[in-house]
Amino acid sequence: MSSHDPKFKLVVAFDFGTTYSGYAFSFRDFPLHIKTNCGWSDGADGLVTMKAPTCLLMTPEDEFHSFGYEAENKYSSLAAEDKHRGWLLFRRFKMLLHNTEHLNRKTTVTDINGVSRPAIKIFTMAIRYLKHHFITNVFQQPEIGTFLSERDIKYVLTVPAIWSSNSKHFMREAAVEAGLEDRQLKLCLEPEAASIWCLSITKSIGNVEHFTGVPFMVIDLGGGTADIYVNEKKDDHTFKELYKAGGGPWGGKAVDENFVKWLMGLLGETVMNKFKEEHMCEYFDMLRNFEMAKRSFSADTTGLVSFKLSKILLQLFDENSDSDLRTIISESNLDGFVEFKDDHISVDSSIVATWFLEPISQMIEYVKTILARPDLSKVENILVVGGFSESKFVHDELNEKLKDKTITIPQDPGLAVVRGAVRFGQLPTIVSSRVVKAVPNFKLQ
Known part of the structure; x- marks a missing residue:
């Protein structure tokens, strides 16, 4: 098994999703005791979720105001009193990075009324909020704040594997501008994180040894995209990527x-x-x-x-x-x-x-094209994670259209990525090899 990174006492992973965002963390000495935020409340109907809506509100002065349910509720109350003019509400803006090939500092994202602002500014504000929320919640606990400083934290930020290299570099630069020190920051591919978590907990998927030495597929069905990836668990418990992740806007x-x-x-x-x-x-x-x-x-x-x-x-x-x-x-x-x-x-x-069939059918057809490859003919097991995988219709369609495969959905599939990203941060060499594309020398201009 890969050794833990000794330089950091705590690993926190931020899952910055299209629809929902959240975080999880664990300490070096108790790596599998992974905690998530106790719950985000909508403040109205008593709805409590383990993630907050990826929604950011800016004041008329272009300053950050709030994130998540708080942002939605504040804008709603302003709109109800016709006082929302000039306020900017950005929702589900992560999809910009799926669709934009040429990113730079002039690339913009629009709010719900079509008003544009620099994308780097909005992403930076959102990541800064998640970091602040985590730091505030953790460091206010006296038993933690007395022995832990920000220098002891490793940050992990999840990104879709199907994103371009430019989009991944964009997220890193936004994270650094948000206050995550570059030396303390790692990016983790979402389907890799999912497979790491699923195969770290045997009771979620039965006999985990069935996955050792044979290829298996991970489908990460989030709010915006489906991220599809094939890898293999090696005898030393590390992972080898067999198929470079692909997918599309089928969340x-x-x-x-x-x-x-x-x-x-x-x-x-x-x-x-x-x-x-x-x-x-x-x-x-x-x-x-x-x-x-x-x-x-x-x-x-x-x-x-x-x-x-x-x-x-x-x-x-x-x-x-x-x-x-x-x-x-x-x-x-x-x-x-x-x-x-x-x-x-x-x-x-x-x-x-x-309403369901259009994105699900496109996703399943894509999966079939991957499974039809001669070099992936031995794939028998498919792990399905992500918030959209909680849909019963998704379960039914996958089992019906892929009858010859074993479909497994772990407990709390919407948290598999963020929990796996924490494990990735703890065990930096757990992914032993990847199928690599050429990476350009990228810097935002």
């Missing part, structure tokens, strides 16, 4: 976008835009409720599926539409497939399934 965010797009087609673009712009709090609540509801939807679900909406949304429809819902449903041939009652909409499961 859970695509399902949310399909849901909103479908609502827009039914209620009208004007209504949905007014709802989003003028009633931001209710709009976020709708998406949060949909996030929870979509996890329980499966391929076996039949009949109507109910989602909580907002009465304000229906009021906006009444005020801005020349027709009524009953007529629109009838003219759209949706009689019996869609029903509205109070603050709920019930949609036939066949329609809901289409």
